[in-house]
């Protein structure tokens with residue numbers, strides 16, 4: 515699929531998206547349709563512009579240029595309609611530290627306009643599934659990194675959004691918790707919802723996603739179904755290295771002093 519192609523049933527439509535920070539161009543004109551009902555990975559090396567893109571797409575950062583539509587609503591002209599339909603787990607998530615996990619969910623649910631009894635029911639189920647029931651009365655400030663990701667995910671899922679955006683959801687998460695999160699997300703997409711997550715862990719993206727967008731230096735370098743983007747390459751990792759032009763680069767020859775006898 516070529517860049518900018520209109521896909522039927524897009525959950526997210528991005529057109530001409532730009533962001534500069536002074537001289538630094540973080541996002542250099544992105545056109546992208548993210549299909550509904552897919553598990554979508556946004557991959558790219560450090561500094562590619564993934565976080566900046568997701569921040570603009572979810573209404574957390576105003577673009578210099580361009581538009582984003584989610585489920586047919588413009589993110590910046592119609593923010594209330596958009597925010598009702600999305601859940602976000604941002605990078606460096608800030609939580610209300612002096613609330614317990616359960617209080618945080620109760621607060622998030624009421625903020626979303628859900629009735630108290632429904633919030634209670636959903637919170638109990640989410641805490642249970644995410645293996646946080648034992649820590650539900652502990653203050654969030656005392657949560658570990660992985661527990662913070664999980665409570666953040668629970669808060670993002672509580673109102674059953676159509677599209678869920680996750681920035682590096684598995685970073686700092688142990689394999690058991692990662693498997694739990696994975697199970698919840700798979701169940702969620704199986705019901706027709708869309709997950710968009712950013713990562714630079716290729717194996718993870720390859721094993722989870724059915725659709726990927728590869729980003730480098732602020733641009734989308736390839737996008738489409740996983741098998742299409744991988745092409746003839748033996749793995750997504752290899753295809754990715756070729757796409758971002760890092761294939762065959764050998765940094766070790768520049769580090770001839772490293773590990774040598776001379777100190």
Ligand SMILES: Nc1ncnc2c1ncn2[C@@H]1O[C@H](COP(=O)(O)OP(=O)(O)OP(=O)(O)O)[C@@H](O)[C@H]1O
Pocket residue numbers: 535538539540558559560561562563564565566567714
């Ligand atoms: N607030 C900011 N001020 C200045 N430059 C920024 C700011 N945010 C991002 N950048 C720059 O924009 C570029 C893209 O950054 P971004 O965080 O979006 O990349 P990323 O793909 O999420 O990287 P990583 O995988 O390392 O998190 C980088 O060069 C970064 O230094």
